[in-house]
Amino acid sequence: MRIVIIGAGFAAMYAALSSARLRDIRGATPKDLEIVLVAPEPTLVVRPRLYEPKPETLTAPLLDVLKAIDVVYVQGRAETVDTKQRAVEVATGDGKRRTLAYDRLVVATGSQLFRPNVPGLAEFGFSVDSLADAIALDRHLTDLAARPATAARDTVVVAGGGFTGIEAATEMPARLRAVLGAAAKPRVIIVDRSEGIAPDMGEGPRPVIEAALRQLGVETRLGVGVAGLDQAGVTLSSGEHIDAATVVWAAGIRAAPLTEQIPAERDKFGRLLVDRDLRVPSVAGVFATGDAARAACDDVGNYALMSCQHATRMGAFAGNNAAAELLGEPTKPYHQKAYVTCLDLGEAGALFTRGWDRKVEMTGTEAKKTKQEINTVWIYPPKAERAAALASADPERVTDL
Ligand SMILES: Cc1cc2nc3c(=O)[nH]c(=O)nc-3n(C[C@H](O)[C@H](O)[C@H](O)COP(=O)(O)OP(=O)(O)OC[C@H]3O[C@@H](n4cnc5c(N)ncnc54)[C@H](O)[C@@H]3O)c2cc1C
Incomplete structure:
Protein backbone atom coordinates (compact mmCIF):
# COMPACT_ATOMS: atom_id res chain seq x y z
CA MET A 1 0.00 0.00 0.00
CA LEU A 113 0.08 34.64 -5.78
CA PHE A 114 -2.82 35.49 -8.05
CA ARG A 115 -1.53 37.74 -10.81
CA PRO A 116 -4.47 39.44 -12.53
CA ASN A 117 -4.21 40.78 -16.04
CA VAL A 118 -3.04 44.25 -15.00
CA PRO A 119 -0.92 45.94 -17.71
CA GLY A 120 2.78 45.87 -16.80
CA LEU A 121 2.39 43.60 -13.77
CA ALA A 122 4.30 40.67 -15.29
CA GLU A 123 7.19 42.94 -16.39
CA PHE A 124 7.48 45.36 -13.50
CA GLY A 125 5.81 43.78 -10.48
CA PHE A 126 7.64 42.13 -7.57
CA SER A 127 6.23 39.93 -4.81
CA VAL A 128 7.06 38.17 -1.56
CA ASP A 129 5.04 35.06 -2.37
CA SER A 130 7.59 32.45 -3.41
CA LEU A 131 11.27 32.04 -2.60
CA ALA A 132 12.26 33.01 -6.16
CA ASP A 133 10.06 36.12 -6.06
CA ALA A 134 11.40 37.19 -2.66
CA ILE A 135 15.00 36.73 -3.82
CA ALA A 136 14.30 38.78 -6.97
CA LEU A 137 12.84 41.59 -4.84
CA ASP A 138 15.75 41.49 -2.41
CA ARG A 139 18.28 41.74 -5.29
CA HIS A 140 16.33 44.59 -6.85
CA LEU A 141 16.31 46.51 -3.54
CA THR A 142 20.06 45.95 -3.14
CA ASP A 143 20.67 47.19 -6.70
CA LEU A 144 18.79 50.43 -5.97
CA ALA A 145 21.89 51.69 -4.17
CA ALA A 146 23.70 51.96 -7.50
CA ARG A 147 21.00 54.17 -9.01
CA PRO A 148 20.98 57.98 -8.88
CA ALA A 149 19.13 59.29 -5.81
CA THR A 150 15.63 60.21 -6.94
CA ALA A 151 12.24 60.17 -5.26
CA ALA A 152 11.24 57.24 -7.51
CA ARG A 153 14.26 55.19 -6.42
CA ASP A 154 13.25 55.59 -2.78
CA THR A 155 9.55 54.83 -3.32
CA VAL A 156 7.86 51.46 -2.91
CA VAL A 157 4.21 50.88 -3.76
CA VAL A 158 2.58 47.82 -2.20
CA ALA A 159 -0.59 46.68 -3.97
CA GLY A 160 -2.83 45.00 -1.40
CA GLY A 161 -3.49 46.12 2.16
CA GLY A 162 -4.18 42.70 3.66
CA PHE A 163 -1.98 40.62 5.93
CA THR A 164 0.91 40.10 3.47
CA GLY A 165 0.81 43.62 2.05
CA ILE A 166 0.99 45.18 5.51
CA GLU A 167 3.91 42.98 6.58
CA ALA A 168 5.80 43.75 3.35
CA ALA A 169 5.08 47.50 3.60
CA THR A 170 5.94 47.97 7.28
CA GLU A 171 9.25 46.16 6.83
CA MET A 172 10.15 48.31 3.83
CA PRO A 173 11.33 51.59 5.47
CA ALA A 174 14.03 49.70 7.39
CA ARG A 175 14.96 47.57 4.36
CA LEU A 176 15.34 50.65 2.18
CA ARG A 177 17.40 52.51 4.77
CA ALA A 178 19.67 49.45 5.09
CA VAL A 179 20.31 49.60 1.35
CA LEU A 180 20.28 53.34 0.70
CA GLY A 181 21.81 54.63 3.91
CA ALA A 182 20.39 56.27 7.01
CA ALA A 183 20.02 59.62 5.25
CA ALA A 184 17.55 58.18 2.70
CA LYS A 185 13.91 59.15 3.00
CA PRO A 186 12.03 56.04 1.94
CA ARG A 187 8.44 56.49 0.85
CA VAL A 188 6.11 53.50 1.13
CA ILE A 189 2.52 53.56 -0.11
CA ILE A 190 -0.11 50.82 0.29
CA VAL A 191 -2.85 50.76 -2.35
CA ASP A 192 -6.06 48.84 -1.69
CA ARG A 193 -9.52 48.77 -3.27
CA SER A 194 -11.14 48.56 0.18
CA GLU A 195 -12.09 51.71 2.04
CA GLY A 196 -10.23 50.55 5.17
CA ILE A 197 -6.80 49.06 5.69
CA ALA A 198 -6.64 45.33 6.51
CA PRO A 199 -10.22 44.64 5.40
CA ASP A 200 -10.23 41.05 6.72
CA MET A 201 -8.79 41.88 10.13
CA GLY A 202 -11.89 43.71 11.37
CA GLU A 203 -12.44 46.80 13.48
CA GLY A 204 -10.52 45.79 16.64
CA PRO A 205 -7.00 45.53 15.19
CA ARG A 206 -7.41 48.37 12.66
CA PRO A 207 -6.48 51.30 14.97
CA VAL A 208 -3.29 49.45 15.98
CA ILE A 209 -2.36 48.95 12.33
CA GLU A 210 -3.21 52.55 11.44
CA ALA A 211 -1.08 53.84 14.32
CA ALA A 212 1.84 51.67 13.16
CA LEU A 213 1.54 52.98 9.60
CA ARG A 214 1.51 56.57 10.93
CA GLN A 215 4.55 55.88 13.11
CA LEU A 216 6.48 54.48 10.13
CA GLY A 217 5.27 57.13 7.70
CA VAL A 218 3.63 54.51 5.46
CA GLU A 219 0.98 56.21 3.29
CA THR A 220 -2.21 54.62 2.01
CA ARG A 221 -4.41 55.05 -1.05
CA LEU A 222 -7.68 53.34 -0.19
CA GLY A 223 -10.75 52.75 -2.34
CA VAL A 224 -8.59 52.68 -5.47
CA GLY A 225 -6.94 49.94 -7.50
CA VAL A 226 -3.80 49.68 -9.58
CA ALA A 227 -4.65 50.37 -13.23
CA GLY A 228 -1.19 49.63 -14.58
CA LEU A 229 2.54 49.44 -13.99
CA ASP A 230 5.33 50.79 -16.16
CA GLN A 231 9.03 51.48 -15.95
CA ALA A 232 8.32 54.70 -14.01
CA GLY A 233 5.90 53.34 -11.41
CA VAL A 234 2.15 52.79 -11.10
CA THR A 235 -1.02 54.44 -12.30
CA LEU A 236 -3.99 54.12 -9.98
CA SER A 237 -7.65 53.79 -10.98
CA SER A 238 -8.09 57.35 -9.67
CA GLY A 239 -5.71 58.55 -12.41
CA GLU A 240 -2.90 59.32 -9.94
CA HIS A 241 0.55 58.26 -11.12
CA ILE A 242 3.15 57.40 -8.48
CA ASP A 243 6.80 57.41 -9.52
CA ALA A 244 8.22 54.27 -7.92
CA ALA A 245 11.14 52.01 -8.76
CA THR A 246 9.55 49.18 -6.79
CA VAL A 247 6.01 47.81 -6.91
CA VAL A 248 5.17 44.80 -4.72
CA TRP A 249 2.02 42.87 -5.64
CA ALA A 250 0.30 41.37 -2.59
CA ALA A 251 -3.34 41.40 -3.62
CA GLY A 252 -4.45 37.81 -3.14
CA LYS A 337 -10.83 25.83 17.75
CA ALA A 338 -7.98 28.14 18.69
CA TYR A 339 -7.27 30.89 16.22
CA VAL A 340 -4.72 33.66 16.59
CA THR A 341 -3.13 36.17 14.26
CA CYS A 342 0.29 37.67 14.70
CA LEU A 343 1.00 40.48 12.28
CA ASP A 344 4.48 41.91 11.92
CA LEU A 345 4.51 45.71 11.82
CA GLY A 346 8.21 46.26 11.12
CA GLU A 347 9.85 48.77 13.43
CA ALA A 348 6.43 49.50 14.96
CA GLY A 349 6.41 46.04 16.60
CA ALA A 350 3.63 43.56 15.94
CA LEU A 351 -0.01 42.83 16.68
CA PHE A 352 -1.30 39.64 18.32
CA THR A 353 -5.02 38.84 18.31
CA ARG A 354 -6.96 35.87 19.63
CA GLY A 355 -10.25 34.38 18.45
CA TRP A 356 -12.24 34.76 15.25
CA ASP A 357 -13.34 38.23 16.41
CA ARG A 358 -9.62 39.11 16.56
CA LYS A 359 -9.49 40.54 20.03
CA VAL A 360 -6.22 42.46 20.42
CA GLU A 361 -4.10 40.78 23.11
CA MET A 362 -0.63 42.18 22.53
CA THR A 363 0.94 45.01 20.57
CA GLY A 364 4.35 46.66 20.17
CA THR A 365 7.51 44.97 21.39
CA GLU A 366 5.61 42.35 23.41
CA ALA A 367 3.79 41.09 20.31
CA LYS A 368 7.02 41.38 18.29
CA LYS A 369 8.73 38.93 20.65
CA THR A 370 5.94 36.41 20.04
CA LYS A 371 6.11 36.99 16.27
CA GLN A 372 9.85 36.36 16.30
CA GLU A 373 9.38 33.17 18.26
CA ILE A 374 6.66 31.95 15.87
CA ASN A 375 8.79 32.83 12.86
CA THR A 376 12.08 31.38 14.06
CA VAL A 377 11.04 28.40 16.18
CA TRP A 378 7.42 27.24 16.03
CA ILE A 379 7.00 26.95 12.28
CA TYR A 380 10.29 25.16 11.57
CA PRO A 381 10.42 21.38 11.01
CA PRO A 382 11.16 19.12 13.96
CA LYS A 383 14.70 17.77 14.43
CA ALA A 384 15.64 14.65 12.47
CA GLU A 385 15.22 12.42 15.50
CA ARG A 386 12.66 9.68 14.87
CA ALA A 387 10.75 9.43 18.15
CA ALA A 388 10.54 13.18 18.75
CA ALA A 389 9.66 13.94 15.12
CA LEU A 390 6.82 11.39 15.10
CA ALA A 391 5.55 12.59 18.47
CA SER A 392 5.43 16.18 17.17
CA ALA A 393 2.78 15.18 14.63
CA ASP A 394 -0.01 14.00 16.93
CA PRO A 395 -2.89 15.70 15.11
CA GLU A 396 -4.62 16.56 18.38
CA ARG A 397 -1.58 18.49 19.57
CA VAL A 398 -0.23 20.25 16.48
CA THR A 399 -0.51 24.06 16.67
CA ASP A 400 -2.86 24.24 19.58
CA LEU A 401 -2.16 27.83 20.51
C1 LIG B 1 4.79 36.84 2.88
C2 LIG B 1 3.86 35.85 3.54
C3 LIG B 1 3.55 36.00 4.88
C4 LIG B 1 2.72 35.08 5.51
N1 LIG B 1 2.48 35.24 6.84
C5 LIG B 1 1.77 34.31 7.48
C6 LIG B 1 1.58 34.38 8.90
O1 LIG B 1 2.05 35.32 9.54
N2 LIG B 1 0.86 33.42 9.49
C7 LIG B 1 0.32 32.37 8.80
O2 LIG B 1 -0.30 31.51 9.42
N3 LIG B 1 0.48 32.26 7.47
C8 LIG B 1 1.18 33.20 6.78
N4 LIG B 1 1.36 33.09 5.43
C9 LIG B 1 0.65 32.01 4.70
C10 LIG B 1 1.38 30.70 4.76
O3 LIG B 1 2.71 30.83 4.30
C11 LIG B 1 0.64 29.67 3.91
O4 LIG B 1 -0.69 29.60 4.33
C12 LIG B 1 1.30 28.30 4.08
O5 LIG B 1 2.57 28.34 3.47
C13 LIG B 1 0.45 27.20 3.46
O6 LIG B 1 1.10 25.98 3.65
P1 LIG B 1 0.88 24.79 2.63
O7 LIG B 1 1.73 23.67 3.08
O8 LIG B 1 -0.55 24.54 2.41
O9 LIG B 1 1.43 25.34 1.23
P2 LIG B 1 2.82 25.95 0.78
O10 LIG B 1 3.61 26.45 1.92
O11 LIG B 1 2.45 26.87 -0.33
O12 LIG B 1 3.60 24.70 0.19
C14 LIG B 1 3.16 24.08 -1.00
C15 LIG B 1 4.19 23.04 -1.41
O13 LIG B 1 3.68 22.32 -2.54
C16 LIG B 1 4.67 22.25 -3.54
N5 LIG B 1 3.99 22.07 -4.83
C17 LIG B 1 3.10 22.87 -5.43
N6 LIG B 1 2.70 22.33 -6.60
C18 LIG B 1 3.36 21.14 -6.72
C19 LIG B 1 3.37 20.11 -7.71
N7 LIG B 1 2.62 20.17 -8.80
N8 LIG B 1 4.17 19.03 -7.50
C20 LIG B 1 4.94 18.93 -6.38
N9 LIG B 1 4.95 19.87 -5.41
C21 LIG B 1 4.18 20.97 -5.58
C22 LIG B 1 5.44 23.55 -3.39
O14 LIG B 1 6.71 23.46 -3.99
C23 LIG B 1 5.52 23.62 -1.85
O15 LIG B 1 6.55 22.80 -1.38
C24 LIG B 1 2.18 33.99 4.77
C25 LIG B 1 2.48 33.84 3.41
C26 LIG B 1 3.32 34.75 2.78
C27 LIG B 1 3.66 34.56 1.33
Missing part, protein backbone atom coordinates in the same frame (compact mmCIF):
# COMPACT_ATOMS: atom_id res chain seq x y z
CA ARG A 2 1.19 3.49 -0.74
CA ILE A 3 0.34 7.03 0.33
CA VAL A 4 1.58 9.75 -2.02
CA ILE A 5 1.82 13.26 -0.57
CA ILE A 6 2.32 16.09 -3.06
CA GLY A 7 4.16 19.14 -1.73
CA ALA A 8 6.85 20.05 0.79
CA GLY A 9 5.13 22.91 2.60
CA PHE A 10 3.75 23.02 6.12
CA ALA A 11 0.77 20.81 5.30
CA ALA A 12 2.78 18.19 3.41
CA MET A 13 5.48 18.06 6.09
CA TYR A 14 2.90 17.33 8.80
CA ALA A 15 1.00 14.91 6.55
CA ALA A 16 4.23 12.93 6.16
CA LEU A 17 5.01 13.05 9.87
CA SER A 18 1.52 12.10 11.02
CA SER A 19 1.02 9.24 8.55
CA ALA A 20 4.42 7.85 9.58
CA ARG A 21 3.43 8.31 13.22
CA LEU A 22 0.27 6.25 12.84
CA ARG A 23 2.16 3.59 10.86
CA ASP A 24 4.64 3.40 13.71
CA ILE A 25 1.97 3.25 16.42
CA ARG A 26 0.20 0.40 14.60
CA GLY A 27 3.46 -1.53 14.19
CA ALA A 28 3.26 -1.48 10.39
CA THR A 29 6.51 -1.34 8.42
CA PRO A 30 7.46 0.81 5.42
CA LYS A 31 6.99 -2.36 3.34
CA ASP A 32 3.38 -2.68 4.55
CA LEU A 33 2.70 1.00 3.99
CA GLU A 34 5.02 3.10 1.89
CA ILE A 35 4.78 6.87 2.35
CA VAL A 36 6.13 8.97 -0.51
CA LEU A 37 6.51 12.74 -0.58
CA VAL A 38 6.86 14.40 -4.00
CA ALA A 39 8.17 17.95 -4.35
CA PRO A 40 10.60 19.90 -6.53
CA GLU A 41 12.98 20.39 -3.56
CA PRO A 42 13.31 18.55 -0.22
CA THR A 43 13.08 21.88 1.51
CA LEU A 44 10.50 23.76 3.53
CA VAL A 45 10.23 27.32 2.27
CA VAL A 46 9.35 29.44 5.29
CA ARG A 47 6.82 31.50 3.33
CA PRO A 48 5.57 33.53 6.31
CA ARG A 49 9.03 35.16 6.49
CA LEU A 50 9.50 36.04 2.83
CA TYR A 51 8.96 39.77 3.43
CA GLU A 52 12.27 39.81 5.34
CA PRO A 53 15.73 40.59 3.89
CA LYS A 54 18.02 37.68 2.87
CA PRO A 55 15.15 35.40 1.80
CA GLU A 56 17.62 32.81 0.48
CA THR A 57 18.23 31.90 4.14
CA LEU A 58 14.54 31.29 4.83
CA THR A 59 14.34 27.58 4.06
CA ALA A 60 14.76 24.47 6.17
CA PRO A 61 16.02 21.07 4.95
CA LEU A 62 13.56 18.17 5.11
CA LEU A 63 15.60 15.25 3.78
CA ASP A 64 17.07 14.13 7.12
CA VAL A 65 13.77 14.27 8.96
CA LEU A 66 12.02 12.36 6.13
CA LYS A 67 14.78 9.72 6.26
CA ALA A 68 14.48 9.48 10.05
CA ILE A 69 10.78 8.63 9.78
CA ASP A 70 11.13 6.34 6.72
CA VAL A 71 9.31 8.58 4.29
CA VAL A 72 10.54 8.25 0.71
CA TYR A 73 11.33 11.52 -1.04
CA VAL A 74 10.78 11.72 -4.80
CA GLN A 75 12.23 14.81 -6.38
CA GLY A 76 10.01 16.33 -9.04
CA ARG A 77 6.84 18.20 -9.85
CA ALA A 78 3.54 16.32 -10.00
CA GLU A 79 2.27 17.11 -13.48
CA THR A 80 -0.86 15.03 -13.80
CA VAL A 81 -3.16 13.20 -11.44
CA ASP A 82 -5.29 10.37 -12.81
CA THR A 83 -7.84 9.80 -10.08
CA LYS A 84 -9.45 6.85 -11.95
CA GLN A 85 -6.18 4.94 -12.30
CA ARG A 86 -4.96 6.31 -8.94
CA ALA A 87 -1.66 7.46 -10.38
CA VAL A 88 0.43 10.62 -10.30
CA GLU A 89 2.83 11.46 -13.10
CA VAL A 90 5.91 13.26 -11.86
CA ALA A 91 8.37 15.27 -13.98
CA THR A 92 11.62 14.32 -12.30
CA GLY A 93 13.94 16.63 -14.26
CA ASP A 94 16.00 16.22 -17.46
CA GLY A 95 12.74 15.65 -19.31
CA LYS A 96 12.19 12.38 -17.42
CA ARG A 97 8.86 11.26 -16.01
CA ARG A 98 7.88 8.75 -13.38
CA THR A 99 4.46 7.36 -12.56
CA LEU A 100 3.57 6.75 -8.93
CA ALA A 101 0.54 4.61 -8.16
CA TYR A 102 -1.25 5.45 -4.92
CA ASP A 103 -3.78 3.95 -2.59
CA ARG A 104 -4.30 7.31 -0.89
CA LEU A 105 -3.28 10.69 -2.28
CA VAL A 106 -2.74 13.79 -0.12
CA VAL A 107 -2.86 16.99 -2.18
CA ALA A 108 -0.79 19.52 -0.22
CA THR A 109 0.31 21.76 -3.05
CA GLY A 110 -0.40 25.02 -1.24
CA SER A 111 -1.08 28.31 -2.93
CA GLN A 112 0.49 30.97 -5.06
CA ILE A 253 -3.51 34.17 -3.55
CA ARG A 254 -5.09 31.09 -5.13
CA ALA A 255 -4.66 27.36 -4.60
CA ALA A 256 -1.85 25.88 -6.72
CA PRO A 257 -2.94 24.78 -10.22
CA LEU A 258 -2.66 21.02 -9.56
CA THR A 259 -5.96 21.19 -7.64
CA GLU A 260 -7.69 21.79 -10.99
CA GLN A 261 -6.89 18.20 -11.96
CA ILE A 262 -8.99 16.74 -9.17
CA PRO A 263 -12.52 16.39 -10.59
CA ALA A 264 -14.27 17.95 -7.59
CA GLU A 265 -15.85 21.16 -6.33
CA ARG A 266 -13.58 24.14 -5.55
CA ASP A 267 -14.19 27.52 -3.90
CA LYS A 268 -13.41 30.93 -5.40
CA PHE A 269 -9.78 30.57 -4.30
CA GLY A 270 -9.47 27.25 -6.15
CA ARG A 271 -9.40 25.25 -2.89
CA LEU A 272 -10.86 21.75 -2.99
CA LEU A 273 -13.93 21.35 -0.79
CA VAL A 274 -13.23 18.62 1.74
CA ASP A 275 -15.22 16.83 4.43
CA ARG A 276 -14.35 16.83 8.12
CA ASP A 277 -11.77 14.07 7.59
CA LEU A 278 -10.18 16.29 4.86
CA ARG A 279 -11.26 13.81 2.21
CA VAL A 280 -12.36 15.08 -1.19
CA PRO A 281 -15.77 13.45 -0.92
CA SER A 282 -16.50 12.80 -4.58
CA VAL A 283 -13.10 11.32 -5.50
CA ALA A 284 -12.13 7.98 -3.97
CA GLY A 285 -8.78 7.87 -2.20
CA VAL A 286 -8.00 11.61 -2.34
CA PHE A 287 -7.39 13.95 0.61
CA ALA A 288 -6.61 17.67 0.30
CA THR A 289 -5.04 19.83 2.96
CA GLY A 290 -3.45 23.17 3.82
CA ASP A 291 -3.95 26.04 1.39
CA ALA A 292 -5.19 23.54 -1.22
CA ALA A 293 -8.34 22.70 0.78
CA ARG A 294 -11.39 24.45 2.15
CA ALA A 295 -12.25 22.78 5.43
CA ALA A 296 -14.61 23.53 8.28
CA CYS A 297 -12.55 23.84 11.43
CA ASP A 298 -15.36 23.81 13.99
CA ASP A 299 -19.11 23.25 14.26
CA VAL A 300 -20.06 26.92 14.37
CA GLY A 301 -19.28 27.92 10.80
CA ASN A 302 -15.59 28.83 10.79
CA TYR A 303 -13.39 27.63 7.93
CA ALA A 304 -9.64 27.19 7.88
CA LEU A 305 -7.84 30.15 6.35
CA MET A 306 -4.95 30.00 3.93
CA SER A 307 -2.47 30.23 6.77
CA CYS A 308 0.49 28.36 8.12
CA GLN A 309 -1.33 27.90 11.41
CA HIS A 310 -4.16 26.02 9.70
CA ALA A 311 -1.98 24.24 7.12
CA THR A 312 0.17 22.64 9.80
CA ARG A 313 -2.68 21.12 11.74
CA MET A 314 -4.70 20.23 8.65
CA GLY A 315 -1.62 18.44 7.33
CA ALA A 316 -1.42 16.37 10.49
CA PHE A 317 -5.08 15.34 10.23
CA ALA A 318 -4.92 14.58 6.50
CA GLY A 319 -1.82 12.38 6.85
CA ASN A 320 -3.24 10.61 9.88
CA ASN A 321 -6.54 9.94 8.13
CA ALA A 322 -4.98 8.72 4.88
CA ALA A 323 -2.95 6.20 6.91
CA ALA A 324 -5.90 5.34 9.14
CA GLU A 325 -8.03 4.29 6.16
CA LEU A 326 -5.31 1.96 4.90
CA LEU A 327 -4.51 0.54 8.33
CA GLY A 328 -8.16 -0.08 9.21
CA GLU A 329 -8.21 2.55 11.94
CA PRO A 330 -10.94 5.10 12.65
CA THR A 331 -10.25 8.52 11.11
CA LYS A 332 -10.15 11.70 13.21
CA PRO A 333 -12.30 14.65 12.14
CA TYR A 334 -10.21 17.81 11.72
CA HIS A 335 -11.00 20.52 14.25
CA GLN A 336 -9.13 23.66 15.23
